[in-house]
Amino acid sequence: MLLTATSGIPAAMLSRIISGAVQFAEGLGGIVGIRIGTEEPLYVAEPLGSGVEIRRYGPRIAAETTVLEDEDRARNTGFRRLAGYIFGGNSRQTSIAMTAPVAQSSEKIAMTAPVAQARDPQGGSVIRFFMPAKWSLQTLPTPDDDQVRLVEVPAEKFAVLRFTGDRSPAAVAERVEELLDVLRDKGIKPTGEAVSWFYDPPWTIPWRRRNEVAVPV
Numbered sequence: 001m002l003l004t005a006t007s008g009i010p011a012a013m014l015s016r017i018i019s020g021a022v023q024f025a026e027g028l029g030g031i032v033g034i035r036i037g038t039e040e041p042l043y044v045a046e047p048l049g050s051g052v053e054i055r056r057y058g059p060r061i062a063a064e065t066t067v068l069e070d071e072d073r074a075r076n077t078g079f080r081r082l083a084g085y086i087f088g089g090n091s092r093q094t095s096i097a098m099t100a101p102v103a104q105s106s107e108k109i110a111m112t113a114p115v116a117q118a119r120d121p122q123g124g125s126v127i128r129f130f131m132p133a134k135w136s137l138q139t140l141p142t143p144d145d146d147q148v149r150l151v152e153v154p155a156e157k158f159a160v161l162r163f164t165g166d167r168s169p170a171a172v173a174e175r176v177e178e179l180l181d182v183l184r185d186k187g188i189k190p191t192g193e194a195v196s197w198f199y200d201p202p203w204t205i206p207w208r209r210r211n212e213v214a215v216p217v
Contacts, residue, residue, distance in 0.1 A: 041060050082127060116195055161179040175213045
């Protein structure tokens with residue numbers, strides 16, 4: 001859209017006003033749990049019962065980092081570290097927007113949801129931001145922080161349980177046990193460790209949050 005001066009307002013200022021209004025609306029959407037313009041990895045789902053479904057994901061690209069702290073601190077540290085990458089801490093100074101466009105460069109890359117958290121064999125956590133499907137390892141900018149790495153995630157099949165509200169380590173552990181109980185009842189054996197997926201920013205009203213626990217099967 002071409003912007004022109006209106007009622008004496010310069011076009012550049014008008015552009016900033018409109019951009020600010022859009023970002024305010026998107027931020028408000030985040031507070032109440034509305035995910036605006038956020039791509040999610042594609043999957044095929046089939047219901048299993050008791051609120052659980054089986055999902056098949058194709059290969060994906062993710063930016064990830066390992067944090068050797070407790071779950072809560074690891075989530076926050078990892079989030080900030082990866083946010084540094086997507087907000088311009090990369091070889092092309094490319095700004096990568098998460099839930100709203102970030103006008104910091106001529107090229108924008110919208111991060112997909114969810115943010116993933118899994119246990120590391122050394123006792124820490126691996127935090128992941130998934131990248132949009134149009135990008136590859138060859139086309140994404142290189143992270144400036146050597147603690148951030150770009151990885152190709154292979155095709156996977158998960159049993160998934162969605163929940164809202166509290167997403168503390170204790171709450172997540174309770175949901176994982178609930179998911180494992182359903183799998184035991186169905187005679188399905190997990191093939192790996194549980195992971196946590198978070199779709200909304202931490203300031204989202206708890207009952208509007210979309211959280212999930214997933215187990216590979």
